[in-house]
Amino acid sequence: MFSPTVIAVVFGVIFLAELPDKTALASLMLGTRYRAGYVFAGVAAAFVVHVALAIAAGSLLHLLPHRWVQGVVGLLFLGGAAMLLLSKGEDEEEVRPPASQSFWKVAGAGFTLILVAEFGDLTQIMTANLAARYGDPVSVAIGAVLGLWAVAALGIFGGQFLMKRVPLSLITKVAAAVMVVLAGVSLYEAIAG
Known part of the structure; x- marks a missing residue:
């Protein structure tokens, strides 16, 4: 059985x-x-896998060395920023038409990046904490997944909307700059502890 109240509370907190x-940025x-x-x-x-891991191994996440997690995340952001800036030349501003993109390739890229x-x-740790607090893993899982899906949908469809109004090169440069800032924050947390 599940609790609509717990689902609503978890949805709001996670959303x-x-x-x-970074999920909104990556999705965008x-x-x-x-x-x-x-x-x-x-x-x-x-996100389904992300939440399942949080619920199943919630207490173990607190045992992971925070510095190592932040260091890896910081390096991933730097790599992502470099990939964004180096992947296309200024003369290649066109995005391939969606029809030429494989479902498995695109979905796999999104899956891997987010996972x-x-x-x-933070949301994975929060999900684990909420599951422990409420003792209702099903309700917490439903609320967390719906909250994460809502943010991802806003980012993805916001990206589609943005593409119609802003040049891809500008979006790429801004996203890369934000990733460099996020990398700096993560690396700082890894070093400072």
Whole structure:
């Protein structure tokens, strides 16, 4: 059985915690480059795994060395920023038409990016804590997954909307700059402890 109250509370907490996080940025970038439905399928699947891991191993996440997790996340952000800046020349501003993109390739990219970037993230730890607090893993899982999916959908479809109004080169440069800042914050936390 599940509790609608717990689902609503967890949804609100996770949605608000994830909204300013890297997931919205990653989803936005994927949404500007690929078919939205394909991206969402991969991202949604990654979040199901993300939440299942949080619920199943919630107490163990607190035992992971925070410095190592932040260091890896910081390096992943730097790598992502480098990939964004180096992947296309200025003369290649066109995005391939969605019809030429494989569902499995796009969904797999979204799945991998989110699964790796979100491992040990605040929302995963919060989900584990909420599951322990409420003693209702099913309700917590439903609320957390729905909250994460809502943020991803906003990012993906926001990316599609943005592409119609802003040049891809500008979006890429801004996203890379944000990733460098996030990398700096993560690396600082890894070093400072």
